[in-house]
Amino acid sequence: MIGIQRKIWTLTAIVMFIMASIWMMLTYYNQKTQDQYNEILQRYLIMNEVTTASRQTVNALNIYLLTPTEGNLSSLRRGEQQLREAQSSVGVLRNEENDFALTSYMNLIDSLIETTDRSIMFKSERETEESSKAFAEATRVSRYISEMTLQLIDIELNTYERFYRSIIEQAEELKKFGIWILLAITFGLLLFTYWFSLSITRPVQQLTKAAQELAKGKFERQIVVNSSDEISFLATTFERMRVNINNLILEMKEKARLKSELQQSQLLLQESQLRSLQSQINPHFLFNILDTLSKKAFLEGAEETSDLLVSVAGLLRYNLKRLDRAVTLYDEVRVMRQYMEIQSARFTERLNLVTEIDESCLAVQMPGLTLQPIVENAVIHAIEPAENGGTITVTIADAGDHVAVEIADDGPGMHEEKIRGILEERDMQPEGHSTGIGFGNVVRRLRLFYGVSDVIEIHSGQGRGVRVLLKLPKTRRSDTYDKAIDRG
Structure with missing residues (x-):
């Protein structure tokens, strides 16, 4: 030795x-x-x-x-x-x-x-x-x-062609000289090291072949190396790694399959929920409008009645066509004003609308028929029962990463249980709304549209009116609403 x-x-x-x-x-x-x-x-x-x-x-x-x-x-x-x-x-x-x-x-x-x-x-x-x-x-x-x-x-x-040729010629000469030296040294070393290296190269070749198989994605083939030195330990460790990777791949594939099935099920559920919200126009509302128009035509001239008819037509067109796609806050404000014009014809001085709107915020996108059902809820519960009517205030302002929309009334207020039912989407009844869309449905569509739950707040107390605050993100985090519409 x-x-x-x-x-x-x-x-x-x-x-x-x-x-x-x-x-x-x-x-x-x-x-x-x-x-x-x-x-x-x-x-x-x-x-x-x-x-x-x-x-x-x-x-x-x-x-x-x-x-x-x-x-x-x-x-x-x-x-x-x-x-x-x-x-x-x-x-x-x-x-x-x-x-x-x-x-x-x-x-x-x-x-x-x-x-x-x-x-x-x-x-x-x-x-x-x-x-x-x-x-x-x-x-x-x-x-x-x-x-x-x-x-x-x-x-x-x-x-620099001539200089390149000179460099190439020198490189060729140096290459030849190096080759001769390398051959001389290699010849002497090969005779001495052949027997010494043979016991190492064979296990290494076997391990290399096994690594190539793994690189091709063939994790099922067992790694076998005939050696009794450190290469054997390396091969054993490599084999354990292969088994672990193979098990992990199988587990990931199974998880991916289950996740895909779960996502498809959730999308189908959300689609069915969205379709259930697209209800028909309440005929009772149409009767109220027609009755109002009849009285106005009898008591007044035709000009104001014509304006009222324009508002009714715009409102009906919006109700029938806009629920199936996203709209801008500008569209929602416009149809809300048309609705209030109709209600002003019914309640005259009993209904007072106050608006404070930042025009720069009206480009934000939102689901159709959102503001009107909330305002209509205020009309039904705050204005209509009161003998002296009341005031509805609509405020729209920029709040940094979102647009704040506040709708407040001075009515009798709302019970805490009722508010909880709306926010938990349990109170889905339209309660005579013109669109057949209740407050709870508005909450559900807002959350589905933006992909977040913290999009609405309701504050009220007995005799203190109701204040509804919508926080409309300027950037949507979810396209589930659009996918549901496209699949429909």
Whole structure:
């Protein structure tokens, strides 16, 4: 054992001495050509940085146009800054052969930056079509920059062709010299190490083959390695890992299947719940309207009655067509006002509507027929029973990440049990509503539409009226409502 160890150390020392001598000789001859080669390579890398920076700028512009946030805009500005820095680096590459091409190259970079800024400007001014055209132009300029980069690299190759050939010739000579040295050393080592390495290479090959099988996804085949050393322990550990991974994959597949079935069941349940909310117009409401119109036509001239008919027609069209898709808060406010015009004709001075509306908040999306049932609930329970009528106040304001809609009345109030039933979606009866949609149905559709439960609050007390607060998120977290509509 000692003799073998001494031979191994002697052979190692000889090999290290030879390799060190060869390395010192080759280093001296390679250093000069390596420095020149690095300089030329750096020129190619600078050009490649321009192409990379232009593509990153276009990608950042595309992300900003799709999602115009401050973070995406900052990322786009960083991309433009990198492109300008790369442009400055390209300026030092100018020579007689590439002067004209490099000038065009610099102009293309300036054009890309200008087109990007123009697209951002149009996007900020909400000129979507012009912004898209500017983005398309920026994409074309980026492609031109990539093509021009290849042309400049080709010019560089032609300029330094002789130097390249010299480097290649030297590399070939060094390769031949290295091959001869390597063959001489390898021949001596092979004779000595063959018997020593054979007991190691065979188990390693078996383990490598097993690893390749695992890389192909064949986790069912058992790993068997014939060895009695450390390789055997490694193979045993590898086998345990294979078994664990195989069991985990089977478990994940089963969980994925169960999750898919659960999601499909939940979607079908929500779809059926949504369809159950799309009820018919209450005929009793139509009779009340017709009776009101008849009295107005008898007591007054035709002009006010005509306006009332317009409100009725708009309300009926909205009720019949808007429940199956999302609408804006502006549409809901408009139909709520039409409804209040109809009710004002019934109650005259007994009904007073006060509105405080921030017009900038009316673009937020919401499910159709949300405000009218809530206001109608106030009319039915607060205005209609009172001999002197009452006041309904509607306030819409911006509350940061959501729009706050408050509907309040000065009626007798609502019992705590009633409020609990509405918020828990147990009180689903329409109670004579014109749309056949009760308060609880409004709560359910709001939660289904936005995908959150904390979307409505109801505050009341005996003799203190009812105050309903809707918190409408500006960004929806769930598309279950739309999927249910599309599947329907």
